Amino acid sequence: MFAPIHTRKVRKSEAARFAPHIVVAALFIVMLIVGFLIWSGREIDRIASERDRSIVSLVLAQSIERVGHAQESSTVWDDALREARRRPIDQDWMDLNLGIWFDQYAGFNEVYVLSSESVPIYAMRGGKRKVPETYIAIEDVADPLVMRLRRTRGSGKVGVGGVPMISPGASDLAILRGRPAIVSAKPILSDSGSIVQKPGSEPVHIGVVYLDNDFFARLGSNYGLAQARYEISPSRAWGEASVPLRSRDGDVIGYFVWHPFAPGSEVTRSVGPVVLLVLLLSAVVIYLLAGRLASRTLDLEESRSEARHQALHDALTGLANRAMFEGRLDAALSRCRREGGLVGLLYIDLDRFKQVNDSLGHPAGDALIRQVARRLTSEVRGYDMVARLGGDEFAVLVVEPESREAIGQICERIVAEIERPFDVAGAQAFIGASIGVAVAPDHGADRTELTRRADIALYKAKMEGRSRFTFFEASMDEVVRLRETTNRELRQALLDCDEQLKVFYQPVYSTVSGRMVAVEALLRWNHPVNGLVNPAGFIQQAEESGLIEVLGGWVLRKAVDDAMAWPDLRISVNVSPVQMRSRAFVDNVRAVLNETGLDPRRLELELTETALMSASEEVSASLKALRRIGVACALDDFGTGYSSLSHIRDIAVDRIKIDRSFVHAVNTGPGAALVEAIVNVARANGLNLTAEGVETEAQLSHLRSLGCHEVQGYLLSRPVPKGDITRLLEGGAHSFSDTGTESS
Incomplete structure (x- = not known):
């Protein structure tokens, strides 16, 4: 059952002979494992160090861009541009919107506003308003940024974080008051584009954010950078890393210092001195290293997935983009x-x-x-x-x-x-x-x-x-093609307005005197193929295509010029809400009146009820400005929209015009009652009243009996060219009796 003693000795000897080789092989394997572990540890330390440096550079770049993004919340704004141009400066407004607000909302330490001539007009420091001359403390750093900004053309760019800038800007890192700081300059621009600005002459908003110890400590805490801090010179301490903070010109203004995480060294130090446990410990270390590598790979994959997600999804809602x-x-x-x-x-x-x-x-x-x-x-x-x-x-x-x-x-x-x-x-x-x-x-x-x-x-x-x-539906395509054709032909017509565009005038008569007291200007398009086209066929498309301001301006000028030949008549012109929303409209009306010499009290502008009631505050402001210079406002097609008496009082119209649909129903009981109610509304609010679309003697008689001030319609006269109005006035045929209607 047992081997002989000699045999056991031979085997023991052979084992003894091979033992040194096994030991050497074992030692060689141990050395390979230890060497591999040391090499792996150093490589991991290097990768971790490079990762930390990349994070530091990226976060600093994002911090600089974040300052510029914060500025855009108030610098791309019509109100800010107007206030920056105002003299004297409204310092309280500046505090609330461009100064102290940035201290409280975005953490700005200092804010300055320069005029278009680069003269400081506002300053804030530490959440308190300062005299503008305080700017002298940072002008050596800020002036080059302002100069570079004024040379900048175009809009913003897409930043490191993938969020686009909406305006150009210039920013830099610098030492201010002995402290590192981000300095960012942004132009104050019009968000609507309606305020004309000469490139390079915009007011400039300058923000300063100091990079204090709290900033670096917060950065270190968020990104795993131990003992993160700012130093004037690079750290010489063992185990610490430094990244230079450079200005745009490459000047070093200090160093970001931290104690890098060294996972490889930690693993190597965990291996004990006992050779017998090397293999076991090596297996554990390999397992740990594999786990760490897998974790880093997972982090990288998650980062890539997040980048892909952001590229394909809307940031605000998370929906697909x-x-x-x-x-x-x-x-x-x-x-x-x-x-x-x-x-x-x-x-x-x-x-x-x-x-x-x-x-x-x-x-x-x-x-x-x-x-x-x-x-x-x-x-x-x-x-x-x-x-x-x-x-x-x-x-x-x-x-x-x-x-x-x-x-x-x-x-x-x-x-x-x-x-x-x-x-x-x-x-x-x-x-x-x-x-x-x-x-x-x-x-x-x-x-x-x-x-x-x-x-x-x-x-x-x-x-x-x-x-x-x-x-x-297939018919919609035809509508689109027709709309495009109309827009193209209307643009062609506007190149020679006097050739294709005509202004007709419909007389308006007083129910008291029976005489012509006004004319309403009505645009007609003498299409070279389709003949005379009413405004209903092209006005809406002119509004949608942006042609209405040119078209409406021409009609206003033409009507006012023609009205100079009729000194006793009021001229009424229909106006689109799109025109009224333009900030230049009031100035254009004033210019036409000044150039022609027409008394503003003879001009009346008409807007439809629906358009006027749904109009913006800009329209209401324009109407009030026009009334201040003497131009009247009429509410057209009254009763067909959704106005209320409060709206009428707020907008302060001078006249309401009864829609023809109510005039045609005046001979019925409900229709007569409704027209009488409108007359009473006008009388109670001190408004003048005009009835449109009068076509029968019965309608005219009833309107006169109700107390309607003025009437117009086919019974009295169709819209006619300018020459016909002149002949009516010169021939004396400008009353009810002259037009074949019973005179009062």
């Missing part, structure tokens, strides 16, 4: 072409969102957008896609719906859901949703064509009253 949506739409259309079925595309535009944004502020508008995103997502299926295309525009991709009716049901739910009130900024906001729908393959199997037709349907939905959905 336009790029991701278009990719999914292309894939769905490709599947539709291969396998059949339907694809629904919904373009959604929020109604009345701008009013909420303007009244409650942009933060409230952002909160409202996020709530809308959640409601839209809740109303579609899990495999459909909701995307935010920008601003208050959304899109929904309905994948393989059962039918058009199913798409319509989704639209109905969305419209109803968006009409429910939103709780925003402690108040309830009421908006709506207009939806344009295109369905593939019925409306096209190409993304470009399908999106174009969804957009056309959205336009139709908004034109039909908003808070509704509309499916694309």
Whole structure:
């Protein structure tokens, strides 16, 4: 059972002979493992050190850009530009919006505002207003930035964080008052573009943020940089790393110092001196190192995934952005072409969102957008896609719906859901949703064509009253083509207004004297192919295409010029709200009056009731400014809109014009009662009253008996050219009796 003693000795000897080799091999393996561990540890330390340096450089760059982004919240603003140009400067306004506000909101330590001539006009330091001359303490650093900024052309850029700048800027790191600081210069610009600015002469807003120890300690805490601090010179201490803080010119203004994390060294030190445990400890160390490497790999992959997510998703709502949506739409259309079925595309535009944004502020508008995103997502299926295309525009991709009716049901739910009130900024906001729908393959199997037709349907939905959905129809394409043709031909007509555009005048008569007291200017387009075209055929398209200001300005000038030949008549001109919203409109009217010498009291501007009641504060301000120079305001088509007496008093109109639909019903009981009520409203509010569309003697007689001040209509005269008005006046045929109507 047992081996002989000799055999055991031989085996022992052989084992003894091979023992040194085993020991050497074991020692060699141990040395390889230890050497590998030492090398791995140093490599890991190097990678960690490079990672820390990259983080420090990136965070410093982002901190500088964050200052510029904070400035843009108030420097791209019409009000800020006006206040910076105002003399004397309203220091309280500057405190609230460009100075102390930045100290409290963005943590700015110092703020300065320079005029367009680079003269300091405002200063804030430490949350308190200072004399502008305080700027002298930083001018050596700030002046080069201002000079570089004034040479800058174009808008902003996309920064390190991927967030685009909306205005140019210049920033730098510098030593101010013995401390490191970020200095950022931004031009004060017009956000609407309506204020003319000569490039290089903008007022400049300068912000200073000191990089104190709290800043570096917070950076170290957030990014795992132990003992992070600022030093004038690089650290010589063992185990510490330094990164120079450089100005734009490359000058070193100090060093960011920290104690880098050295995971490799930590692992190496954990290996004990006992050789017998080396293999076991090596296995443990390898396991630990593998775990650490896996963790870093996972972190890197997560960073890449986050970058991909940000590239394909909207930052505010988390919804898909336009790029991701278009990719999914292309894939769905490709599947539709291969396998059949339907694809629904919904373009959604929020109604009345701008009013909420303007009244409650942009933060409230952002909160409202996020709530809308959640409601839209809740109303579609899990495999459909909701995307935010920008601003208050959304899109929904309905994948393989059962039918058009199913798409319509989704639209109905969305419209109803968006009409429910939103709780925003402690108040309830009421908006709506207009939806344009295109369905593939019925409306096209190409993304470009399908999106174009969804957009056309959205336009139709908004034109039909908003808070509704509309499916694309082939006839809409013809409407779009007709609109484009009209716009093109109207532009051509504006190149030679006197050739194609004509102004006709319809007389207005007094019911008391029976005499002509005014004329209303009415634009006609003498189209070279279609003949005489009424304004209803092209005015709305002129408003949408931006031609209305040129067109309306020409009509105003022409009407006022012609009115100079009729010194006893008032001239009434229809005006678009788009014109009234222009800040130059009041100045243009004043210029026309000054150049022609027309008495402002003879000019009356007419706006439709619906347009006037839904107009912005700019329109109301323009009307008040016009009335101050003597120009009157008339409310056209009264009774067809949604005005109230309070609105009429607020806008302070001088005249209301009864719509022809009420005049035509004056011979009926309800119609007569309604016209009588309008007359009483005018009388109670001290307003003049004109009835439009008088076509019968009975209508005229009834209006006179009710006390209507003035009348116009086909019974008295159709719109006629200027020469006919002159002949009526010169021939004495300018009263009821002269026109064949019973005179008073």
